[in-house]
Amino acid sequence: MSDSVDTTVDTTSSRELIKRALSHGKKGRINKDLSNKIMLGVFRAAAYITTLVLLAIIAYVVINGLPHISLDFIFGWPQGVNAEGGIWPTIVSTIYVTALAMLICTPVAVLAAVYLAEYAKQGKVVDIIRYAADALASVPSIVMGLFGYALFVEAMGLGLSMVSAALALALLMLPIVMRTTEEAIRAVPRYIRWGAYGLGATKWQVVSKIVLPSAFGRIATGIVLAIGRAIGETAVVLYTMGQAINLPISPLDSGRPMTVHLYLLANDGINMNAAYGTALLLMAIILAFNLFARYLSRKRR
Amino acid sequence: MSVYQSAPTPEQAAITAKDFNFWYGDFHALTGLDLNIAKNAITSFIGPSGCGKSTFLRCINRMNDLIEGTRVEGTMTLDGNDIYAEGVDPVDLRRRVGMIFQQPNPFPKSIYENVAFGPRLQGVTSKSDLDDIVEESLKRANLWKEVSNQLNKDGLALSGGQQQRLCIARVLAVQPDVLLMDEPCSAIDPTSVSKVEDLMAELAPEMTIIIVTHSMQQAARISDYTAFFLQEVAGEPATLIEYGQTDAIFTSPVDSRTEDYITGRFG
Numbered sequence: 001m002s003d004s005v006d007t008t009v010d011t012t013s014s015r016e017l018i019k020r021a022l023s024h025g026k027k028g029r030i031n032k033d034l035s036n037k038i039m040l041g042v043f044r045a046a047a048y049i050t051t052l053v054l055l056a057i058i059a060y061v062v063i064n065g066l067p068h069i070s071l072d073f074i075f076g077w078p079q080g081v082n083a084e085g086g087i088w089p090t091i092v093s094t095i096y097v098t099a100l101a102m103l104i105c106t107p108v109a110v111l112a113a114v115y116l117a118e119y120a121k122q123g124k125v126v127d128i129i130r131y132a133a134d135a136l137a138s139v140p141s142i143v144m145g146l147f148g149y150a151l152f153v154e155a156m157g158l159g160l161s162m163v164s165a166a167l168a169l170a171l172l173m174l175p176i177v178m179r180t181t182e183e184a185i186r187a188v189p190r191y192i193r194w195g196a197y198g199l200g201a202t203k204w205q206v207v208s209k210i211v212l213p214s215a216f217g218r219i220a221t222g223i224v225l226a227i228g229r230a231i232g233e234t235a236v237v238l239y240t241m242g243q244a245i246n247l248p249i250s251p252l253d254s255g256r257p258m259t260v261h262l263y264l265l266a267n268d269g270i271n272m273n274a275a276y277g278t279a280l281l282l283m284a285i286i287l288a289f290n291l292f293a294r295y296l297s298r299k300r301r
Numbered sequence: 302m303s304v305y306q307s308a309p310t311p312e313q314a315a316i317t318a319k320d321f322n323f324w325y326g327d328f329h330a331l332t333g334l335d336l337n338i339a340k341n342a343i344t345s346f347i348g349p350s351g352c353g354k355s356t357f358l359r360c361i362n363r364m365n366d367l368i369e370g371t372r373v374e375g376t377m378t379l380d381g382n383d384i385y386a387e388g389v390d391p392v393d394l395r396r397r398v399g400m401i402f403q404q405p406n407p408f409p410k411s412i413y414e415n416v417a418f419g420p421r422l423q424g425v426t427s428k429s430d431l432d433d434i435v436e437e438s439l440k441r442a443n444l445w446k447e448v449s450n451q452l453n454k455d456g457l458a459l460s461g462g463q464q465q466r467l468c469i470a471r472v473l474a475v476q477p478d479v480l481l482m483d484e485p486c487s488a489i490d491p492t493s494v495s496k497v498e499d500l501m502a503e504l505a506p507e508m509t510i511i512i513v514t515h516s517m518q519q520a521a522r523i524s525d526y527t528a529f530f531l532q533e534v535a536g537e538p539a540t541l542i543e544y545g546q547t548d549a550i551f552t553s554p555v556d557s558r559t560e561d562y563i564t565g566r567f568g
Contacts, residue, residue, distance in 0.1 A: 121369075191406040195468065197367060199419040199475055200396030209418070214409050 058283070065280030068273045074281065082245050082264075083271040087278055089247045093162070093255030094285075096248050097241060098230050100166035105173040106223055113181035118207055130182075137175035144172055145239035153240055160242030163251040168240045169233060173226035180222025184215035217296055224293035228286045234259035258282050303335060304555045306545030309526060315340035315479060315509040316361060321375035322538070323353075323360055325368070330356050332538035334375070336528060343501060343510045345520035345547065348530035349567065353539035354513045357530070358481050361511070362398035363391040379479070396423070399472035403484040405464035407456030407471075412439075412448050415456045415467055419475035434474050442470035443500050462493020469500065480504065482512040486519065498523050517563055521551050529559045 028035070076086020112129075120126045148168025158164040188211050196206045212219075234257075242254040243264065258278055265275035311317060314337035323331040331353045338344050346354035356365065363384065365371045377384050384394055396419075407415050416435045417425075425431055435452070439445040444466040448459070456467055465485060472480065482501075486494040501510055501523055514520050520527050527550040532539035543550060543559040554560040561567055 189404075189406070191402055191404045192408060194364065194367075194400070194402060195406040195408065195471070196418070197364065198362065198395055198400035198402075199422060199472065200392050200394075201422055202392050205422060209422075210408055 061276060061279050061283060064273070065276035065278075068277035069280060073274075073277055078245050081270065082261075083268075083274060087258065087261060087274070087281070089245050090256050090258045090261040090278070091281070093241065093246075093248055094231060094257040094259070094282075096255065097162050097165045097169065097237065097257060098227055100162055100251060101169035101173060101230050102223065102227055104166055105170035105177055105226070108170075109174050109177035110181050110219065113178045113185060114207060114212070116178075117182045117185040118203070118211070130179075133175040133178050136171070137179075140235075141172060141233055142235040142239075144168055145236040147171075148236060149239040159252065160240065160244075160254045161252045162241065162248050162255060165237045165241035165257070166251070168236045169230045172233060172236060173230055176226040176229065177219075177222050180225070181215070181219045184218035184222070185211055187218065188214045217299055221293045221297040224289050224296065228289040228293070231286055231289065232259065232282065234263055238263070303333075303541040304543040304545075304559075306543070306549040306553075306555060308545045309337040309339035309342075311337055313337065313339050315380060316511075317376075317378045318357075319376045319378075321357075321360070321377055322373065323356060323365070324372040324374075325356075326370040328536075329538040331360075332540050334541050336541060336544050338509065338511060339526055340509050341506055342525040343505050343512065343523055344526040344528065345524035346511065346513045346528050346530060347515075347517065347520050347562070348539075348542075349532075349562065350515075351539070352530040352532050354528075354530045355483050356539075358483055358511060358513050359400075361479065361481055362395045362400055364395070364400065366391050396475050397477055398479040398481060399475065399477035401465070401468055401472060401480065401482040401485045404488055405461055405468055407459070407464050407467050409455065409457055411453045412456050412459070412467060413452040416470050416474050419471060423475065438470040438474040439467075441473050441504070442466045443496060443503075444470055460490075460493070462489040462496065465489050465493065465497060466500065469497070473504075477508070479509045479511070482510065484513050484515060487515060494519075517551075517565075521547060527551070529554075529556075529562060531558060531562070533558075 073086050074091070075088050077088060079085030116126055116129060120129075145168065148164060148171070152158045152164040152167045153160055156164075158167075192210060192214065193206055196210045201209070237257045238260050241257060241260070243256045243260050244254040246253060246255050248255040259282065262275055262278045262282065265271050265278065316338040318334045318336050318338075321331065321334040322329065334357065346358060348354050359365045360373065360377060361379075361384075373385055379394070379398070383389070408418060410418070413435055416438050417431045420431060420434050425434065436445065436449075439448060444463060447463060448454070448467075456464065459467060465488075469480075469485075486497055489497070498519070501512070504510060505525075512520075512524065524547045526545065527547045528544040529542045529550065530539055531542045543554060543556045550559065551563060554563060
């Protein structure tokens with residue numbers, strides 16, 4: 001702030017210095033316009049590659065799978081060595097186990113997130129819990145499958161069943177739902193909370209009547225994305241649900257999810273057409289869930 | 302030492318602070334505040350940013366309790382009762398001391414549900430009672446004419462000024478004795494500002510209103526009493542410099558710092 005005569009002189013000479021340095025700057029070897037255009041092309045290409053890969057996969061599965069799709073295929077029972085006929089029991093198994101996993105995972109994940117975001121004293125313990133959730137999210141699914149097998153199928157004696165698979169899948173979904181919920185809760189502006197506190201609301205009233213309803217859209221989006229992830233999961237369910245062709249009724253029933261069915265069909269190469277048909281249906285279901293998640297997140301302003 | 306110019310007497314006061322001090326963790330933010338805030342009148346808190354006026358405002362409904370590590374010393378009474386006494390529930394206190402914030406903060410709910418929120422918290426469930434409360438509160442907040450046919454519309458769909466009046470209606474619905482307003486007009490358009498000011502004038506005869514404002518004109522226009530806060534040295538606690546009837550403060554300030562501030566020489 002204090003301007004003395006000395007600094008004024010200094011400023012003048014350093015300005016001269018800068019001016020000289022600028023005028024002696026080296027010119028780039030490549031024309032600026034050209035380098036701009038090249039980089040723009042590179043960025044574009046990268047973006048197109050991503051999209052093209054996705055389109056290629058979808059096209060490949062659609063071309064190979066679509067001719068095989070029929071009402072009989074969707075709603076029929078498998079025939080022969082379970083490679084012919086329909087895949088209805090596998091669709092039911094997949095939906096059954098995913099719904100059950102969601103019912104198990106959501107309350108735990110949401111309550112944990114509320115605790116972390118609203119109640120826990122921010123500090124080491126919370127950081128550790130958050131880190132653990134992130135670590136849980138990166139556990140390879142085959143490991144989660146083995147763990148689920150050891151704990152739920154064997155130790156807890158639930159057998160190869162819907163509930164074993166749902167518990168293992170819930171472990172997989174837990175960190176996704178928990179972290180998205182925590183972020184959704186944190187995104188609710190503090191001004192809105194203060195408004196509620198200012199009216200004489202207790203902490204629980206603020207959380208239950210203001211924060212959670214405000215965050216609902218984003219929480220639902222997280223749940224739906226986790227469901228999409230669970231539907232596509234193969235390794236976990238392979239170890240915990242078994243592969244019996246069975247229409248599950250009780251949670252202790254075994255079954256064969258679509259992903260495992262697809263794996264078996266393709267692995268043995270017995271019926272590639274049916275494998276592509278199953279893949280197409282699987283992708284359609286996951287796409288539907290993703291679109292639903294988009295719809296939910298758009299609906300919230 | 303603070304200077305007082307025909308400030309309210311203890312008998313006129315709704316709120317009294319005596320040697321009141323406040324800390325954010327280790328930071329001593331307010332020191333030695335002594336003032337009586339007049340019942341059923343409008344009091345302005347003025348001063349440059351960081352002078353502790355909003356902090357003091359939030360002490361009156363113990364909103365600062367929500368911030369970890371805050372601490373007070375001295376006494377603050379509301380109608381003679383120490384609000385920091387053992388056993389006082391800040392939740393009950395905040396029902397009696399409503400607050401309006403700088404940023405209009407309607408809940409992401411309908412206009413109706415925004416106003417009904419406070420009464421519902423207090424266990425009002427009858428639909429007709431709630432209807433009456435909502436209509437009455439919106440009328441008192443001068444918003445009824447504009448929204449009476451769209452009560453189910455999202456509160457966030459209103460304009461900024463309407464949102465602020467909705468927030469006032471929401472507070473009025475729980476019938477507070479005191480209304481704290483933390484720069485209520487700094488985020489809304491000029492037309493809405495005059496509507497909010499008219500509203501304050503209408504409410505003042507039956508409600509103690511305290512407004513934090515950065516606008517000298519607003520303080521001079523609407524308030525009966527004005528308190529000037531200042532933090533003279535960064536890192537040191539802020540305190541009350543001068544307090545008294547608004548006319549006196551603005552026309553004949555005693556402390557030179559008050560005069561410098563209201564004539565716009567700093568801040």
